[in-house]
Amino acid sequence: MPGSLPFSCALITSGGGGIGKALASYLINTHKIKVLLAGRTESTLSASAREIGAAGYYVLDVGDTASIAPFVAQITAEHPELDCLINNADGNDSSTAAATINVSSVLGFVPFSIVNPIYNGTKAWLHKAWLHFWSMNLRTQLRATGVAVFEIAPPTVATDLHRERADPDYNNKNKNPGALSVCEFADGVGKRLVAGEDTIGGDMNMDVVERGYVFFPVKWETL
Template identity: 35%
Template sequence: MNATGNTILITGGGSGIGRALAHRFHDLSNRVIVAGRRPEALDETVAGRKGMAFLVLDVGDPANIAAFTARILTEHPDLNVLINNAGIMRAEDLTAERDLADAEATIVTNLLGPIRLTNALVSHLARAPDAAIVNVSSGLAFVPLTSTPTYSATKAAIHSYTVSLRQQLRGRIEVIELVPPAIQTGLTPGQANNSDYMQLGVFVEEAMVLFKQQPTPVEICVDRVGFLRHAEAEGRFDRAVAMLNAR
């Protein structure tokens, strides 16, 4: 993936990892479009930054994705990079029958959303020069946080889907997986101030070093996520599950 000279769409760009990536890529002379459900947050992301724009998008709504796709390809026909970053994370108690609204919303946002948006844009991207798709998974794709079971499952699914996408698009669109560890963001209550989590700025700076490598790694894994990413391959999966969930 080229680090500069792109037109990049980033979902979930109103806060957290999405906003931080948007700013770093914009600093590298990319045109960046951020998308999300909250226009006020998106406006804050692009404020004072020439060459950045925002469009409202609900990745959980197929009709909205269709309308959004038509608009972005009209307004930004040189789009060549898609970063599927939008996601939600909710705690769930699996020990008794419950309302499945949180689980269903998580699947729609974290899994169906990226699948639908990628599907809507893949034909365009296949014709674009130096095209790339970046799917944001999680260290929890490889070792689940049992208090957020559906979130962990959707990220495991995104990892698997990304492997298949990479194989099918080989030679036409570069497919990259960004694998964050626990980051200080507003994804869940109290997370932004959790001293056990990696600082957002530190994470993004380390990730951008990897994005700039040529060739770009197929997985962008900062050092801190290695404990989870390689747990099974290194024969310590059960220990990693126990340690992660002892918190």
Template identity: 30%
Template sequence: MRTTGNTLFIPGATSGIGLGLARRFADAGNTVVVGGRRRAQLDAVVAEDPRLAAVEIDVTDPASVASAAAEVTRRFPAVDGLVIMAGIMQTEDLTSPDFLATAERTVATNLLGPLRLLSHFVPVLSRQPTATVMTVSSGLAFVPLPGTPTYSATKAAVHSLTESLRVQLAGTGVAVVELVPPAVQTGLMDRLAEDPTAMPLEAFLDEVMAILADQPDVEQVLVERVKPLRFAEVDGHYPAVLARLSGR
């Protein structure tokens, strides 16, 4: 993925990693369109940083995704990058039937959302000379956090989906990149922004942009902090890492 001269659509970029990446990509000389569910948040983001454009989108609503895709391609016909940031992370107790509503919301956002976006944007991107799809999984795709089982499962699915997408797009001009964050100090979950064990957001963004600049053909963007999760099974540390994440 080249780091400059792109026209990028980043749904899920009104806060956290998504907004941070949007600003970093704008800094690097890209046209950046952020997407989000709430018009007020989008307006605030653009007011704070007029370099960014905004499109309203709810990835859990097929009609909203279709409308947003049409708007993006109409307003920005040179769009050649999709960064799928939209996601939610909530705790669940699988031993209680009350978990199901949370699980369904998580699947609708974290898995169906990317699938809907891909269905609209892969044909558009495929018409460009070169283009990029960036998915966002998690270190928890490789070792689950038992307290957030559906989140972990959807991120494992996103990883698998990304691998298949890359194979199916081989030979085209569309590159497929998987961003694999560790725990980062954002508002994704309660208290995560203040969690001293999570990676500071700006440090994460620094390392991600450096990797993209140094390795334009990278398939997985792995900061150092996520490697113990990513390679836990390969290194034989999976049981110990899972126990740590379980609080045991």
């Protein structure tokens, strides 16, 4: 479906694996979007770019804040056609592309207590909820500019995210039947992006995202 999304060239941070790679593959194969990957490990990026047909990759650690400005200067000079930033890594900054897509978490909406209170406390209220509120504010701030701001709030998706947990396979389908595969997740997100939804929970937890808005009588960034 080329042309059905409001951008044609996307940069995906943390694009070498997991959700980022799955979204990249979906955009390339379903929408013929030109995709550039960024991540920390060159061998992973190079193998993933080759496998999914990405147009290129950049070695970038988003936690190394000093490297962000030179990176932005480099990539915008090399790819002036870049018009979408997918902030998928666990650190985020804003952009002036035609579209910004922030990957937050369902834990930014509702404090599930399925993992542990410390994790939920940090992810839900400090980090992912911040990303949710930042996305709403960015959408308001950029409304007059034509830059669209999307937020993707994943449910549990089977990636290597839990590699340092006692049970690294916790988010795999055989351990957690509610988990989505990366392909199921990317397909579900894709349908909602095409439909023009700006806050996307993935097929299985949109109701949770909607319930998060119960705290506000309306989606107040649209006021």
